[in-house]
Amino acid sequence: MGHDTNGLHHVGHIVRDMDQAMERYRRLGFTVAAPTYPVMPAAPGGPAEPFGVVNAHVYFPHGFVELVAVIGDTGRAPGGARPIPLRVPADKAAGLRAAIRATAANITSFLERFQGVHIMIADTPDIDRVAARLTAEGVGHGGVHDIQRPIETAQGTTMEPARYLEISGPGRSAGRVPEGRIGFAENTPVNAPQEHTDHPNGSTGLVECVLCVADTALPEVERRYGSYFGPARDGRATRFDGADVTVVTASALAGLLPGERPAALPAFVAYAVSVRDLSATEKLLRGNDVPVTRTGPGEMFVPAGAGLGVAIIFRQDGSVKGSLVRDVDARRT
Template sequence: MPGGLDHLVHAVRDLDAAADAYQELGFTVGTRNRHPWGTHNRIIQLDGFFIEILTVAEPEKIEPHRDGGYSFGAFQRDYLAKREGLSMLLLASSDAAEDARSYAAAGIGEGDVFSFARQGLRGDGSAAQLGFSLAFARDPLSPDAGFGVCQHLHPENFWSPAFQAHANTAQAVAGVVMVADNPTDHHIFLGAYTGQRDLHATSSGVTARTPRGDITIVEPVSFRDQYGVDLVADDTGARFTGLRIAVRDVGVVERLLQQNAVEATCHLGRLIVPDLFGATLIFEQGIVR
């Protein structure tokens, strides 16, 4: 069964500009990585979770979707043709092949397991071999939202306390937020995707509580009430809109953003950055489970 949140893809058209914007928010951002299928990324690590800032840098290398195969690059390319923003969520997996079989049995599977390796850097700057196995899922009502699991094949080479030290005191992911006109339409998919049988449902939305962070789907009016940001749902079902980040000291974040002239608002005890390349970043006080 999938575990907690592993990473969230933030698809952008200008990778370095987006990385600079994250640095102005006080994050430590990794160097550029290149994938052989045409996407490039830069990574921000938290405790057991990372933000993958990603762009399609070499479109000629993008592989198309095929029968029995899912193209990560083609999904990101098609997403960026419409908008920038939070394009895909991946949960932690201890066995991507088993999760792929479970998704297929539930009728939400999207292609075979996709495995790849690349060179990375440890916190001390030395080279390290990295490897990942991904399995994807599809919500048929939300074609513009990507879902999957990620199994780290060499986790000891990937996670680094040095990369998790941030000037804004960010520590962990608290959750991701999606917006949809009818959140309950996605209740069955969310349960099958996360493996959570008992979802928390209210009049304004539905939440899956994972071992590392929540996945919440709310109506646009609820997103406005909770975070002070007006959004409009579209006809593409649920889409990722917000990332909730637990920080040690919201006051430090507020002072840093003021110093860097970053637009932000305080709302219900949270600090909100309303439009970071199509995403809403939500800073919250305290350590989460």
């Protein structure tokens, strides 16, 4: 196991206010692509109306952070957002609208838990192989979905094919596990223009996601994640290298990220990005009045209070992969 997974594809940060989130991420030194949202007529021949969710992306050469907010009944989209018309046959329109509303309801339920990261999608070169493996191991999932997603390119917004699969937890609806939504996406290249992958903070990639669980739940989560992503590397935090995910208990979190407390359990409490020059990143953040905590010579983090519900770790490019596991062990010895 694990050979069919190539780290993180993306994480999804659920936010209450997209305008606020984009401003915060830009203050953190990220380049945020223009948000998009779906529009389609409420009835045949009627005007196109916004509904469902609005998304914005922080792109890296491989992987991205997705910002997600619910449009809600007001139909208000954030400033600068681009509508994406959904064109489907008349007999499919009602089903598509229902599916998107179901997604929005799912996102709303995540937000009711807390504002922060609720989505973690692993990258794979062969999603059909992953689906077959999960089925053989008795892991519930919703099958492989073929969709089209909006991508910002040098020529404007285009729709590109994407394939994904969502894990289903026992007794839960499709695409839901206790910590939120996890799954796999096939690594179709994201043809984002270079200006969208150049970040003032020097970030170069999405390299880790951190899940915090109750101490008593750790064995079950390790078993579950092992069936999803392959063997773990054990320590006081458990690292699944196949998906770039670290699992840490609530009692060990403060040793990993000093001062941090989970908003709920289980929860994705942090994600990490690599940067070209950590000192330059720190200077930019402090210059923007963003609080940072150094956890070692090659790593620091912005606390969840300043990251809209998720701690954001900045790690020197080229540092040891999975250094969270190494560092928490070193601080406990």
